[in-house]
Amino acid sequence: MTYQNRIEINPLICSGKPVIKGTRIIVSDILIQLAFGETFDNLKRGYPGLNDEDIRAALEFAAATIDNVEVEELK
Secondary structure (H helix, E strand, C coil): CCHHHCEECCCCCHHHCCEECCCCCEHHHHHHHHHCCCCHHHHHHHCCCCCHHHHHHHHHHHHHHHCCCCCCCCC
16 A cells, blocks of 8 residues: 555645545544544544545655654754
């Protein structure tokens, strides 16, 4: 699986934020909830139509894009 099949960026959808293709579910919303300990099952209950592959695509997207972002030095 590659995230390109499941993630889209369209300036007309959610102001161009990355979303799960065919939805208005913003990738960063999924990532934030996972970071705070949310489970795949609870995410799927909260977002009908979301599936495990979509959640994994959000994680893959984050991993693929992190190398392309400048961050401040952590102290």
